[in-house]
Amino acid sequence: MDKTQILISILYFYNYLVVFYFIGINLIYILLNFLSFFEIRKYARENKVMNAGIIFRSNFYMPVSILVPAYNESRNIVDSVKSMLQLHYPEFEIIVINDGSKDNTADVLKAAYKMTEVSLEPSSGLASKIVHGTYISRTHRNLILIDKQNGGKADALNAGVNYSHYPLFCALDADSVLDNESILKMSRTFIENPDLIAAGGIIRVINGCRIEAGEVVSIDLPSSSLACFQIVEYLRGFLFGRTGWSAMDAMLIISGAFGIFKKKEVVDVGGYRSDTVGEDMELVIRLYNKYRPENKMKIKFVPDPVCYTEVPESLSVLSKQRNRWQRGLIDSLILNFNMFMNPRYGTVGLVAMPFFVIFEMLGPIIEFTGYIVFAFSFFMGIIGYKFCLLFTMASITLGIILSVSSILLEELTFRKYTKVSHTLWLFFYSIIENFGYKQMNTYFRFRGTIDYLLGSKHWGEMTRMGFKKDK
Amino acid sequence: MLITALFCYIIAGKVLSGYREARKNKLYQNLEDAFLVMMVENDPAPIKKILDSIRSRDLESFIEFVSVYLTNLKGDDFDKIVDVIYRSHLFKYLCDSTVSSDIDLKLYSIYCLGLIKKPAGIDNLLAALDDPNIFVRMAAVASIAQTGCLEALERVLESLSKEKLVTSYKLSEMLWFFGEEICPPLLAELKKRDEKIIKIDEEDLLTAAVIDMLGHYKYFEAAEEIHSILKETRRNTIIKSCVDSLGKMVYSDAADDIIRNLDSPDSEVRVSAVKAVLELRADDQTGKLKQMLNDLDWNVRYNAALALHEMNFDFPSYMFSPELAGQELSRAFRTIVHVLTEKSAAMQENN
Amino acid sequence: MSKKVFVCEDESAIAKLIKLRLGADGIKDVTIFDNGEKLLAHFNTELPDLLLLDVMIPGVDGITVLKTIKGDERTRGVKVVMLTALSKEADIVKCLDMGADDYITKPFSPAELASRVKKILR
Numbered sequence: 011m012d013k014t015q016i017l018i019s020i021l022y023f024y025n026y027l028v029v030f031y032f033i034g035i036n037l038i039y040i041l042l043n044f045l046s047f048f049e050i051r052k053y054a055r056e057n058k059v060m061n062a063g064i065i066f067r068s069n070f071y072m073p074v075s076i077l078v079p080a081y082n083e084s085r086n087i088v089d090s091v092k093s094m095l096q097l098h099y100p101e102f103e104i105i106v107i108n109d110g111s112k113d114n115t116a117d118v119l120k121a122a123y124k125m126t127e128v129s130l131e132p133s134s135g136l137a138s139k140i141v142h143g144t145y146i147s148r149t150h151r152n153l154i155l156i157d158k159q160n161g162g163k164a165d166a167l168n169a170g171v172n173y174s175h176y177p178l179f180c181a182l183d184a185d186s187v188l189d190n191e192s193i194l195k196m197s198r199t200f201i202e203n204p205d206l207i208a209a210g211g212i213i214r215v216i217n218g219c220r221i222e223a224g225e226v227v228s229i230d231l232p233s234s235s236l237a238c239f240q241i242v243e244y245l246r247g248f249l250f251g252r253t254g255w256s257a258m259d260a261m262l263i264i265s266g267a268f269g270i271f272k273k274k275e276v277v278d279v280g281g282y283r284s285d286t287v288g289e290d291m292e293l294v295i296r297l298y299n300k301y302r303p304e305n306k307m308k309i310k311f312v313p314d315p316v317c318y319t320e321v322p323e324s325l326s327v328l329s330k331q332r333n334r335w336q337r338g339l340i341d342s343l344i345l346n347f348n349m350f351m352n353p354r355y356g357t358v359g360l361v362a363m364p365f366f367v368i369f370e371m372l373g374p375i376i377e378f379t380g381y382i383v384f385a386f387s388f389f390m391g392i393i394g395y396k397f398c399l400l401f402t403m404a405s406i407t408l409g410i411i412l413s414v415s416s417i418l419l420e421e422l423t424f425r426k427y428t429k430v431s432h433t434l435w436l437f438f439y440s441i442i443e444n445f446g447y448k449q450m451n452t453y454f455r456f457r458g459t460i461d462y463l464l465g466s467k468h469w470g471e472m473t474r475m476g477f478k479k480d481k
Numbered sequence: 482m483l484i485t486a487l488f489c490y491i492i493a494g495k496v497l498s499g500y501r502e503a504r505k506n507k508l509y510q511n512l513e514d515a516f517l518v519m520m521v522e523n524d525p526a527p528i529k530k531i532l533d534s535i536r537s538r539d540l541e542s543f544i545e546f547v548s549v550y551l552t553n554l555k556g557d558d559f560d561k562i563v564d565v566i567y568r569s570h571l572f573k574y575l576c577d578s579t580v581s582s583d584i585d586l587k588l589y590s591i592y593c594l595g596l597i598k599k600p601a602g603i604d605n606l607l608a609a610l611d612d613p614n615i616f617v618r619m620a621a622v623a624s625i626a627q628t629g630c631l632e633a634l635e636r637v638l639e640s641l642s643k644e645k646l647v648t649s650y651k652l653s654e655m656l657w658f659f660g661e662e663i664c665p666p667l668l669a670e671l672k673k674r675d676e677k678i679i680k681i682d683e684e685d686l687l688t689a690a691v692i693d694m695l696g697h698y699k700y701f702e703a704a705e706e707i708h709s710i711l712k713e714t715r716r717n718t719i720i721k722s723c724v725d726s727l728g729k730m731v732y733s734d735a736a737d738d739i740i741r742n743l744d745s746p747d748s749e750v751r752v753s754a755v756k757a758v759l760e761l762r763a764d765d766q767t768g769k770l771k772q773m774l775n776d777l778d779w780n781v782r783y784n785a786a787l788a789l790h791e792m793n794f795d796f797p798s799y800m801f802s803p804e805l806a807g808q809e810l811s812r813a814f815r816t817i818v819h820v821l822t823e824k825s826a827a828m829q830e831n832n
Numbered sequence: 833m834s835k836k837v838f839v840c841e842d843e844s845a846i847a848k849l850i851k852l853r854l855g856a857d858g859i860k861d862v863t864i865f866d867n868g869e870k871l872l873a874h875f876n877t878e879l880p881d882l883l884l885l886d887v888m889i890p891g892v893d894g895i896t897v898l899k900t901i902k903g904d905e906r907t908r909g910v911k912v913v914m915l916t917a918l919s920k921e922a923d924i925v926k927c928l929d930m931g932a933d934d935y936i937t938k939p940f941s942p943a944e945l946a947s948r949v950k951k952i953l954r
Contacts, residue, residue, distance in 0.1 A: 055583070096890075124826070126819045129812050130779050146779070148823050201615060225890075407484075414487050421491050425498060433495050437488060513845060520849070520942065521856040549845045556941025 021387045028380035029401070035369050036408050042254030043415055049257040050249065050313055054423045071197045073101040074270070075174035079166035080106055080184040084113045088122045090184055093225060095150055098190045099197075103152040106184075107170045110139075110160025123147040125155055132172035134273070136281035138165050144173065163266070164282035164289035171273060171281055179276075181290070183267045185320060187216060187226055192315035196270050205308045207275045208297060210264035211315035212248045214426065215241045217323065226318055229426050231435055234323040239447045242440045244321075246416040249313060249423075256311035260362035262298070262342075264309070266290030268317030275301065286345065288338020295346045303354045314424065329454045336458025337465070340371050374455035381449070406444050413440035508535075508542040516550065520558050525565050532569040543571065544589050551596040563597050572597070579605040579621075587612070588620050595624025603630050610640040618644070619655070626658035634659065634666050641687050652690040653697065664700040667691050671706055689722040696726025704732040711738050717747040724750065728757025736761055743769055748778035755781065759788040767794060774813035782812055786820040796821060835953050836861045838880040840871045840897070841915065842889045850884060853942040857950060868892030872900060879910055882953055884945075887916040887927070895927070902931035911952050915940070 076094060080087050087106065094104050108116040119125065125145035132141075139161035147153035158169050167181055178200065180193065192211055200206050218232030231238055255261040269290065279300050282289045294309060301307040322328040343350075343366055350367060352359040384401075387393050417436050420426070427433060508531075515528035535543050550562065566572060575597075578590035591609055594602040606628070609621035622641065625633050641652070656663060674688055692710070695703040704727060711723035724742055727735045740763065742754040755773065758766050773785035790796070796817050799805065808814050837859055841847040847864045854862050863880070865871040867890050871883075883901070887894035894914065901907045914927045914935040924935050933952055936945055 126815075126822060128779050128783070128815055128819055131777050146819075148826065198616070410484055411487075414484060414491075418487060418491055421494050425495075428499075430492065430495055430499070433491060437491065441484075513848070517849065517852050521852050549843065550849075553843070553846050553939050554941070555939040556944060558942055559939070 018390070018392055021383060021390070021392050024380075024383050025387055025393060028376065028384065031369075031373075031376050031380070032401075032405060035373070036412075038365060038369070039408075039412055043250050043412065045257040046250040046253035047415075047419065049253050050419055050423050053313055071100055071194070072178050072200055073103075073176040074099065074193055074197065075170075075176045075179040075273075076102055076104045076182060076193075077167055077170035077174065077179055078104065078106045078182050078184050079109055079163050079170065080111065080115050081109045081160070081163075081166075082111045082113045082115060083184045084111070084115045084118045086185055087115055087119055090187075091119065091123070091153065093187055094182075095153070096190060096225065097188060097193055099193045101176075102193065103154060103175060104150075105154045105156060105170045105174055107156045107158065107166040109158060109162070109166040116155065116157050119155055120145060123153055124149050125153075130154070130173055133175065134172050134277045136168040136172050136277060137284075138169040138172065141169060162284050162289075164284040164286070167289070168281040168284070171276060174273060177273055178270055179273050180268070180270045181266060182317070183319065186267050187221065187318040188268070189316040189318070190225065192268075192317060193270075195315040196312060199310060199312050200270070200272075203308055203310070205306055206272075206310055207301065207307050208264060208269060208271045208294060208309045210252065210261070210269045210311050211317055212311075212313055213244060213265050213267050214316050214318050215244055216318035216320050219318065229428070231427070231432055232323070235439070236325065236328065237321055237323050238435065238439045239443050240321045240328075242413060242416070242436060242443055243447075243451075245420050245436075246413060248311070249416050249419045250412075252311040253313055255362060256309075258357045258361060259308065260357040261309055261311050262295055262358070262362050262366060263291050264294050264311075267319045268315075275307075283345075286338065286341045287334050288340075288342045291338055292342035292345060295342050295349070298355060298358045299346050299349055302349075302356060302358055305356075316426075329457070332451060332454035333458040333461060336374065336455040337462045339366070340459065340462045343367055343371055371459070374452050374459050377452045378456040381452075409444040409448065410441050413443055416440070505539070505542050508539055509546055512542065512546045516546075516562060519561060519565070525561065528562075528565055529569065532565060532571055535569075535571060537574070540586070540589070544593060547593050547596055563599065566597060567599055567601070572599070572602070576602050576605045579609050584614055584617065587614075587617055591617065591620040591624050595620075595627035598628050600628050600630050603628060603633060607633060607636055610636065615644070623655045623658065626655050629659055629662075631659065631662060631666060634663065635670070638670055638687065638691075644687075652686060653693045656690060656694050657697070661698050664695060664698050664703070667695055668700065668703045668706060671695070671703065671710075685716065686718060689718045692719065692722040692726050696722070696729045699730050701730055701732075704730050704735070708732065708735045708738065711735065717745070717750050720745065721747070721750045721753045724753040724757050728753070728760040731760055733761055736763060740766060740769070743773065748776075748781055751776065751778070751781045752784050755784045755788050759791055762792070764792060767792065770794075771799070771813075774816050775811070779816075782816040783820065786816045790820055790824060834861055835859055835882065836863075836878075836880040837882045837884065837949070838863050838865060838871065838874075839884045840865045840868065840889060840894070841884070841886040842866050843886075849942060850945065853946050854949065857946045859946075859949070859953075866890075868894070868897045872897060875901070875907055879907060882911040882913065882949060884913050884915055884949070885932075887914060895930070898927065898930050898932055913949060913952065 076097075078090065078094070083090070091104060091106060106119060108119075125147050127143050128146050130144040130146075139159040141156055141158045143157045145155040145157070147155075154173065156169055156173055158166065161169075171179055178197070180196075182188065196209055196211060199209055215232070215237060216226065217234065217237040218230045219226050220228045220230065231241070252261055252263065266289065271293075275297060276293070279293075279296050282293055283296075286292050297307070297309065322331055343363070349355045349359045350363045352363075355363070384393075384398075388395070388398050414437065417433070417440050420436075421433065427436065511531055512528070515531050519525045519528050532543075547566070551559065554562070575590040575593050578586050579594070581587050581590070587609070591606060594606060603625065606621050606625045610618055610625075612618050612621070618640065622637055625637055656667075671688070671691055674691075692707055695707065707723050707726055711720060711727065714720060714723070720742060724739055727739060739754055739757045739761065742750050743758065743766070745751050745754065751773070755770065758770070767789065770785045770789050774782055774789075776782045776785065800814065800817060805811070805814055837854060839847050839850050839862060841850070841864070844864075844866065847866070851862045851864060863874075865874065869892055872892070885894050885897060889897075892900075894916070898912055898914065901910060901912060908931075911933045912931070914932045915938065916924070916927070916935060917938045924937075927935050934948055936948065
C-alpha cells in the first residue's frame with residue numbers, strides 16, 4: 011500500500027467519523043428539543059401567572075442573600091444596587107463584594123448609601139482572601155459591603171457566602187439587571203421542591219432594551235447584528251438546551267450571571283473553586299458529584315425568572331468570552347471526571363457527562379477539523395459532489411430547524427418580544443446564523459480548547475482573567 | 482417546507498396572541514370605566530352587564546381588575562362593587578374554580594374570594610386547606626383570614642400545624658388579617674398547646690406566630706400564659722417570640738426571665754431580649770448592655786447601643802473612659818460610632 | 833376660584849379613580865403624575881393648592897418628595913395629603929412631623945378622601 015492510499019483511507023475514515031458525529035449530535039438535539047417542548051409547556055401551564063406578586067403577597071418564601079461580586083465597577087455599581095433594592099421580595103439582603111478593585115468602587119458605594127464600618131462575623135468558613143472591612147448602609151439596612159483583597163470572582167463569592175445570613179443565596183454579576191419578580195418566581199420553585207439545592211434562570215440579552223431607574227421598561231432588538239445572533243443563541247441555549255437537560259435531571263450549567271443555591275449544601279462541598287475559570291459550572295458539577303449518589307437532590311432550570319445581561323458587540327470580545335467559556339467547561343469536566351459513565355450518577359454520569367465530553371469538549375475539534383478534511387477530501391475527489399451537497403444541505407436544514415424551533419418555544423410561552431417585526435427579525439437571524447455565525451463560534455471554541463491544552467502549563471495567569479469583564 | 486410551516490405557525494400565533502392581548506386590555510378598560518360610572522353616577526347597570534358577559538377565558542382581566550380595586554378600596558364603594566360581583570355568576574364560578582385542575586386558576590379564585598370577603602365562599606376555602614399544593618393551602622389560609630370568619634380559625638390553625646413551615650414572619654401576617662378579635666381564641670389555643678411545648682424538641686413556628694400576634698395586639702390577658710411558656714420552653718424560636726411579646730406588653734413581672742435571655746446562645750434571642758429590656762426600661766441593666774456592645778453578632782451590638790442611646794446613656798464620656806481607651810477599632814467603639822452617626826444624621830434630616 | 837390639585841400615584845387605576853371622585857365633587861383641575869421626579873420637575877413651573885402624595889412611588893420615594901417640598905421656601909405653602917399603605921403608627925407620625933397636612937391609609941374610601949381634601953382646601 012502506498013502513502014496516498016493510506017492517506018485516502020484515513021480521510022475516508024475521518025469523513026465517516028464526522029458524519030456519525032453529526033448524526034449523533036443532531037439526534038440528541040432533536041431529543042432535547044422534544045423534551046424541552048413538553049417541559050416548557052408543562053411549566054407554562056402551571057405558572058401562567060401574570061402577576062407573581064398576587065400569589066406571594068400572603069404566602070411562603072425563603073429569605074435570600076444576593077451576592078454581587080464587583081471588580082472595577084465604580085461606574086455602574088450604584089445604579090445596579092439601586093435596581094436590586096427595588097426587587098419585589100419580602101426579605102432579602104444585598105451583599106456587594108468589592109474584590110480589591112483598582113478604582114474607587116467601594117468609596118462610591120459607601121458615599122451613595124451612607125455606609126458605616128461594622129465588624130461583621132462570618133457565619134461559615136469558606137476559603138477566601140483577607141477581608142479588610144465590612145460595612146452596612148444606614149439608609150438600607152439590607153445592604154452590606156465587603157471590602158476584600160483581590161482574589162477573583164470565585165474567591166469573592168466565597169467571601170459573600172461567608173457573610174450571608176439567609177438559607178438561600180443568589181449569585182449575580184454586578185452588571186446584570188434582574189427582573190423585579192425573578193427572585194419570587196425562583197423562590198416558588200424552591201418551596202414546591204424541597205429537594206432542590208440549586209436553580210438557574212434564563213439569561214436574556216439586554217442590548218437594545220430601554221432601561222429606566224434600573225428596570226427594563228421595554229424590550230427591543232439591538233441594532234448590532236452580532237448581538238441579534240446572540241439573542242437567538244441564548245434562546246436556543248436556555249429554552250431548549252437547559253430545559254431539556256433539566257427535564258432529564260442532568261443540567262450541568264447554571265450561568266454565573268444568575269443562579270440561586272442553598273447555602274448549606276454549597277458550604278458543605280467547599281464553595282467555589284478559585285483555581286478554575288469556569289467556577290460557576292464547576293460548582294454545579296461538584297454538587298452533583300457529592301449529592302447525586304445519595305439521590306436526594308435536584309438542580310433545575312426555571313425558564314421564567316429573567317436576568318438581563320449585556321452581550322459583547324465586538325468580535326474580539328466575543329471570541330475572548332467564548333474562549334474562556336470553553337476553557338471553563340473543559341476544566342469543570344476534567345475536575346469531576348470520576349462521574350464520566352459512572353452509573354452511580356444516573357443520567358448525569360451516563361448521559362450528560364458523555365455528551366459534554368464528546369460534543370462540547372471535543373466537539374469543536376472534530377467539527378473544525380471536519381470542515382477542513384471535508385473540503386480537502388472533496389478537492390481530492392475522495393467523496394463525490396452528490397454526497398457533499400447532500401450532507402451540506404442536511405446539516406444546514408437541521409441547523410435551521412433547531413434554531414427556528416427555539417423561536418417557536420419562545421413564541422409559545424413567554425413572548426418577551428412583542429412586535430411582529432421582532433419575530434420576523436429573529437426568524438431571519440435564526441436562519442442565517444447557520445451560514446457563518448455558528449462556524450465562527452466553533453472556531454472560537456476550537457481556539458479555547460487549544461489554549462486550554464497549551465495553557466494548562468501556566469495556569470496562574472489564566473485564573474486572574476476569570477473575573478475580567480468582557481466588555 | 483417544514484420551515485415555511487413553522488414560520489406560518491409562529492406568525493399566526495403571534496397575531497392571534499396580539500389580538501387576545503388587545504381583547505384582554507379592552508375588557509379591563511371597560512370594567513374600569515363601568516366601575517367609575519357606578520361610583521360617580523351611582524348606576525350599577527353597566528358594570529353588571531359586563532360582569533354577566535365574562536366567560537372563563539376573560540377571567541384574567543377580571544382578576545386584574547379585582548386585585549387593583551378591591552385591595553385599595555374600602556367603605557361604600559367597596560361594598561357596592563362586591564355586591565355586584567356577589568350577585569353575578571362570577572362568584573359561583575370562583576367558588577367552583579377552587580377545585581379546578583389548573584393550579585393558577587385555583588390560586589386566583591382563592592385569592593379573589595379573600596378579597597371579596599364574603600363568608601359565603603368559606604366552605605370552598607376550607608376545602609382548599611387540604612390541597613396537595615402548598616401555595617394553594619397557604620393562599621386559602623390568607624383568604625379565610627381576610628373573610629374574618631373566626632369560626633374557621635381552629636380549622637386553620639389545625640391545618641397550619643401540619644405544615645413544615647419555613648418562617649413565622651408571613652404566618653403572623655396571615656393571621657393578622659383576622660383582626661384584633663383573634664386574640665381570645667388564640668389565647669385559648671395557646672393554653673391547649675402549652676403542654677406539648679416542652680415535650681417536643683422541634684422548633685414550632687406556629688406557636689411562635691401565635692405568641693407574636695398576641696404581642697402585636699398587646700393582648701395583656703395573655704401575658705401570664707406567655708410568661709409561663711417562657712419559663713418552661715427550651716426552643717429558641719418560642720423563647721424569642723415570648724420575649725418579644727412580653728416586651729411589647731411591658732410586662733415587668735417577667736423582667737428576670739427576659740434578662741436571663743440576654744445571655745442566650747442564640748443571637749436572635751439576644752436581640753429580642755435587648756429590645757425587651759429597653760421596653761421595660763430596666764435601667765439597672767446598663768452594665769450588661771455595655772458588655773453586649775462587644776457581642777460577636779453585629780445585630781446584638783447594634784441593638785444594645787440603640788437601647789443605651791434611648792436610655793440616655795452618656796456615650797461621649799464612655800468612649801473616652803479608660804474602659805475603651807485605645808480601642809478605636811474595637812467592636813464596641815465602632816458600634817457606638819455607627820449609632821451616633823445614624824442618630825445625628827436623622828436629627829439633621831428632620832430639621 | 834377653582835382649586836388645583838396634583839396627584840402623585842403610580843397605580844394608574846387609583847389615580848384615575850381619585851381624579852373622577854374629586855371631579856364629581858367639584859374639583860375639576862386635577863393633574864396626575866406617576867413618579868416623584870416628574871412631579872418635582874413640574875413644581876418648577878406650576879404649584880398646586882394641594883398635593884395627594886403616595887408614599888410608595890417609583891424613583892424618589894414619597895417621604896423624600898415631602899421633605900423636598902416642605903424644605904423649600906417657595907413650595908412650603910402647598911398642602912400635602914399623604915396616601916399610604918403603611919399602617920404603622922411610626923410612619924404616619926413621621927409623615928405628619930415632616931409637615932404633611934393629613935394622611936390617608938390604603939385601602940381607602942374615595943368619598944372620605946374627597947371630603948378630607950375639600951376640608952383642607954376650604
